[in-house]
Amino acid sequence: MPTSTEINLGDVGARSAAYAEEMQGEHMTLNVGPSHPTTHGVLRLLIELDGDRVIKCEPVIGYLHRGDEKIAENMTYNQFVPYTDRLDYLAPLANNVAYALAVEKLAKLEMPPRCQAIRVICCELARISSHLLGLGVFGMDAGAWTIFMYTFTQREKLYTLFEELTGARFTTSYTRIGGVARDMPEGWLGRVNKFCQEVLPVIDEVDKLLTRNKIFLQRTEGIGVITKQDALAYGITGANLRAAGIEADLRKDNPYCGYENYDFEVPIGTRGDCFDRYLVRIEEIRQSVRIVRQAVEKMPEGPWYAESAKKIFDPPKSKVLSSMEELIQNFMIVTEGPQIPAGEVYFEAENPKGALGFYIVSKGGGVPYRLHIKGPSFVSLGILPKIMPGHLLTDITCILGSLDFVLGECDR
Amino acid sequence: MDTIVDTLKARFPFVTPRPSSDTPAVNVPADQLLAFAQVLRDELRYDMLLDLCGVDWDVASLRFGVVYQFYHSGKKCFLRVATLAPDNMAPAVPSLAGLWPSADWHEREAYDMFGIRFDGHPNLKRILMWDGYEFYPLRKEFPLAGIESELPAADTAEATGAKVIAAPMMGGPFYSGTEEHYHMSSAEPRANDQSWTEDKPKPGQKG
Numbered sequence: 001m002p003t004s005t006e007i008n009l010g011d012v013g014a015r016s017a018a019y020a021e022e023m024q025g026e027h028m029t030l031n032v033g034p035s036h037p038t039t040h041g042v043l044r045l046l047i048e049l050d051g052d053r054v055i056k057c058e059p060v061i062g063y064l065h066r067g068d069e070k071i072a073e074n075m076t077y078n079q080f081v082p083y084t085d086r087l088d089y090l091a092p093l094a095n096n097v098a099y100a101l102a103v104e105k106l107a108k109l110e111m112p113p114r115c116q117a118i119r120v121i122c123c124e125l126a127r128i129s130s131h132l133l134g135l136g137v138f139g140m141d142a143g144a145w146t147i148f149m150y151t152f153t154q155r156e157k158l159y160t161l162f163e164e165l166t167g168a169r170f171t172t173s174y175t176r177i178g179g180v181a182r183d184m185p186e187g188w189l190g191r192v193n194k195f196c197q198e199v200l201p202v203i204d205e206v207d208k209l210l211t212r213n214k215i216f217l218q219r220t221e222g223i224g225v226i227t228k229q230d231a232l233a234y235g236i237t238g239a240n241l242r243a244a245g246i247e248a249d250l251r252k253d254n255p256y257c258g259y260e261n262y263d264f265e266v267p268i269g270t271r272g273d274c275f276d277r278y279l280v281r282i283e284e285i286r287q288s289v290r291i292v293r294q295a296v297e298k299m300p301e302g303p304w305y306a307e308s309a310k311k312i313f314d315p316p317k318s319k320v321l322s323s324m325e326e327l328i329q330n331f332m333i334v335t336e337g338p339q340i341p342a343g344e345v346y347f348e349a350e351n352p353k354g355a356l357g358f359y360i361v362s363k364g365g366g367v368p369y370r371l372h373i374k375g376p377s378f379v380s381l382g383i384l385p386k387i388m389p390g391h392l393l394t395d396i397t398c399i400l401g402s403l404d405f406v407l408g409e410c411d412r
Numbered sequence: 413m414d415t416i417v418d419t420l421k422a423r424f425p426f427v428t429p430r431p432s433s434d435t436p437a438v439n440v441p442a443d444q445l446l447a448f449a450q451v452l453r454d455e456l457r458y459d460m461l462l463d464l465c466g467v468d469w470d471v472a473s474l475r476f477g478v479v480y481q482f483y484h485s486g487k488k489c490f491l492r493v494a495t496l497a498p499d500n501m502a503p504a505v506p507s508l509a510g511l512w513p514s515a516d517w518h519e520r521e522a523y524d525m526f527g528i529r530f531d532g533h534p535n536l537k538r539i540l541m542w543d544g545y546e547f548y549p550l551r552k553e554f555p556l557a558g559i560e561s562e563l564p565a566a567d568t569a570e571a572t573g574a575k576v577i578a579a580p581m582m583g584g585p586f587y588s589g590t591e592e593h594y595h596m597s598s599a600e601p602r603a604n605d606q607s608w609t610e611d612k613p614k615p616g617q618k619g
Contacts, residue, residue, distance in 0.1 A: 062540035069525075070549055074556045105434060232459045232485055235514030246485065253488035345434050346481050346492060348462070357463050359479065372465035374481075382517040411540060 025051060030393075034063045038141060038397040041407030043381065049393060057388035057396075059381050064411035072371035076337025077103050077177050078314070080371070085171040087375060087409040090133050091126035091352045092172045093162065098349035100175035101256055102358035106345040107177070107338075109309055113300040115179050116258040120295045121192065122165075122174060123257070123349075124288040128199065129158045130352030131239075131281045131288075134404040135206060138278060141401030142219045147206055154199050161195060164188055177338045178313030179305025189296045196289045196296075203285050211279070220274035224387050224399035227272060234383040237376050238354025240403060243280045244272035250350040262291045274402035281404070312338040337366020353377050353404060375409035416491060419456070424448060430494055437492035445495050446506045453511050458482040458491055461512035464519065466526035469496075470552045476503040476528050497528055507533035525550035 033044035042063035048056035068087070072080050084099040085092035097119045104111065111119070132151040139147030159169040164185055166172040174181050210216050226236065231244040241248055249266040251259040267283035269276030305313050314333045319326040342364040348357040354376025361370040380403045388396060417436045420427045426444050430437035440448050452458045460483040467477045474496040482491040497503030507530035508515040519530040520539040527548040530536055537543060542564040547554055557578040563569035 062538075062542070065540040067549060070554075070556060108433070230513075233513050235460050235462055235512065237462075248485055248488075254490075343431075343433055344479075344492075346463070346490065347434070355462070357481065359463065359465055359481065361467065370465075370467050372463070372467075372479075374463040374465075378517065378521075379514060382514060386513070 027055065032396070034060075038400055040137065040400060040405065042411075043400075043405075043407055045384070045396070047388070047393070047396070052392050052394075054388050054391050054393060054396065057385055059384050061378075061381065061407070062411055064407045066412065068373060068412040069371055072368055074367070076366040077340060077368065078333070078338060080368075081175060082171060082173045085173055087373065087412065088130070088351060088353050088356070088377070088406050089170070089408045090406055091130040092170065093122040093166075093174055094126035094130075094349070094351045095356060096172060096175040097123050097257070098347070098351060098356045099358060100177055101349060102345060102347035102360055103177045103338075103340060105347050106343055106360055106362055107309075107312060107340050109178055109306050109312065111179070111257075111306060112303050113258065114302045115304045115306070117295045117299050118180055118184060118304060119175070119257050120259065120262070121292055123351075124292045124295070125158060125161065125192070127288045127352045128285050128292075129155055129162075130404075131285050132158075132199075134281055134352075135278070135285075138274075138398075138401035138404070139206075139210060139216075141397040142216055142274075144210060144213065144216055147210060150202055150206055150209075154195075154202050157195055157198065161188070161191060164191070176305070176313060177340075178309045182316070183304045189299060192292060193296050196293055200286065200289060203282060207282060211282075217275065219395075219398055220278060220402070222271070223274045223391065223395050224402060225271060225273045226383060226387060230383065230386060231272065234386070235379050236354070236383060237348075237379065238350065238352070239280045239284060240277055240354065240380055242267065243269035243276040245270050250348055250355055254348075256347075256349060262294050264288075264291050274398050277402040277404070312340070314338075333366075339366060340364070340368075348374070351376060353406060353409065354380065356409070373409075373412050375412060377405035377407065377410040378412075380405045381410055416456070416489075420448075423451065430492065432492060435490035435492050437494065440493055440495050442495045442498055442505045446508075448493075449508050449511055452482065452491075452493075456484075457486060458484050460485055461508065461514050461518075462490075464508075464515060464522065466522035466528050466550065468526060468550065468552045474498065475500045476526055478505050478522060478528060480508070502529065503527065504529040504531055506531050507536075509533050524548075527551070 028049045030047045030049055031044070032047060033039040034042040039045065044060040044063065046058040046060060047054055068083050071083060081096060081099065084095040087095045132155045136148035136151035139145070162172055163169045165188060166174040166181065226240065226244045228244050228246055231241050231246060245268055247266060247268050252266055264287045267280050267287070269280050310329055314330055315326040320330040340362045342362050344361045346357060346359045348355040356376060357374035359372040359374070360368050363369045387399065391399065417429050417438055420438055421429065424444070426441050428439045430439045461480060462483050463481040465479055467479055469475055469477055476497040478495050478497070480493040482493065495505055497505050505528065507519055509519060510532065516534070517539060519533055520536060522528050523530060523536055524538045524540050525548060538545060541549065544564065546561060547559055555578070558576070560578055561576045563574050563576055568574065
């Protein structure tokens with residue numbers, strides 16, 4: 001008596017081919033955002049899905065458009081500084097510095113060493129702050145919720161430092177055209193050093209929790225790959241470009257603010273996937289700490305603003321109240337703005353999210369004729385229609401998180 | 413610094429150097445832009461188009477221009493290229509989106525803000541403002557306060573009667589004059605507020 005029966009399935013391939021048309025389900029259009037936790041702000045995605053697979057993705061932006069470029073044409077150079085806070089609002093200090101450097105490049109102003117060193121510390125602390133948040137929310141997007149608490153605790157300490165330096169935790173507006181708003185408070189550098197000591201072990205801990213975590217690896221490896229060619233053609237900058245394997249860092253390639261005097265390395269990835277972008281960011285935090293330590297160690301003495309720039313920098317309040325010449329200078333700069341010569345300039349600074357560019361046209365006087373802002377996040381989002389198709393719906397959270405964009409800068 | 417400008421001038425008779433204090437810069441006529449850009453990418457290896465933006469030069473001759481910022485990722489150097497759109501009423505320049513995909517969104521933005529058309533662009537529509545918005549906000553004649561227009565959501569507009577209205581400017585920090593030298597009185601709009609004179613009392617004050 002036979003105990004088993006062999007079932008003949010026939011030619012499965014031929015059968016499914018015959019029904020291929022019927023098996024093709026309808027495509028679904030899914031709207032994500034503009035108010036949705038994975039879109040990190042007010043990004044809206046129109047996704048066409050075949051089952052669980054993305055076949056088309058169209059980002060819709062502009063929900064945070066405030067007309068910054070129009071506003072800039074209608075106010076003096078210094079008045080625009082607070083608006084730069086609101087570009088990449090996760091690293092306002094770095095935006096302030098980038099904007100000031102662009103205008104100073106147009107005015108051909110050289111900053112004294114102390115001002116440069118303060119600005120370097122500002123930029124790097126802003127980078128640490130932005131990457132800490134970037135890592136935290138990327139962990140959340142990939143399902144690792146714990147990381148956010150670790151990184152955000154450190155970020156809170158940074159906010160305290162920013163508050164001490166600038167008077168505000170979030171909207172710092174610290175730079176002025178030709179210097180910074182005020183010198184560092186006493187003992188601040190020591191507290192920066194203490195923060196550097198505290199943040200490194202936490203980064204190691206995040207590293208231990210995530211980098212060899214099997215679930216995290218499976219969710220990020222090989223996902224959202226940006227090839228070298230694509231990264232260049234789409235104009236991607238910053239950590240996203242370096243993760244694709246291209247050695248490009250404006251701090252090394254076109255140094256500004258005295259970055260050539262600091263010893264640091266530029267981490268680059270090999271595959272350009274979500275995991276590489278994570279690795280690059282985590283290493284960049286360590287390198288930023290390295291730069292901050294060097295800047296703190298050899299902080300030069302001297303003025304923290306360009307003293308010779310009489311028509312550009314608004315002198316410190318104590319001098320305004322005690323000296324006639326400075327009072328006049330203050331009056332002229334407040335009413336007419338810093339006097340910037342005619343010309344045009346394009347300046348890019350290596351910001352946490354990528355290269356933040358300012359194209360400024362001046363016709364002389366205190367108000368820019370045209371000020372265009374190139375936000376790195378605007379460019380990073382432009383590649384989404386290229387890299388999204390083919391991924392599962394669940395992968396879009398990972399890809400968005402790993403690109404680390406901010407809509408304030410994208411929509412301006 | 414000017415070697416690239418010399419190379420370009422020798423190669424293309426129509427290229428003229430552009431005054432610039434930071435990076436090499438050239439002017440290219442709009443009808444030659446595509447051929448120029450092709451050589452720039454394939455032979456001179458400017459592989460990144462970092463940025464492009466429209467500019468309203470506000471002159472009687474050719475008014476609208478586009479300024480491109482190229483980058484050579486190997487030599488780490490910038491190049492600025494500027495062009496002028498031939499027609500003031502319907503400004504148009506060729507699209508570079510086929511050569512550098514990064515131009516896609518930047519060109520949409522320039523179209524959105526200035527109304528400059530990019531011939532050959534695959535998907536030229538508004539990007540920051542909504543579809544159906546009838547103005548080009550970065551043109552110099554567009555007022556800072558904005559212009560009253562229809563709400564993008566027709567159903568909400570019908571239900572609430574709401575409109576997009578011009579922003580109140582009085583007391584704000586803006587300077588929007590065109591005179592060369594301006595004074596406190598023009599920089600500070602409160603000084604110009606006629607409703608605060610002796611004839612008319614301040615708002616909220618009984619006269």
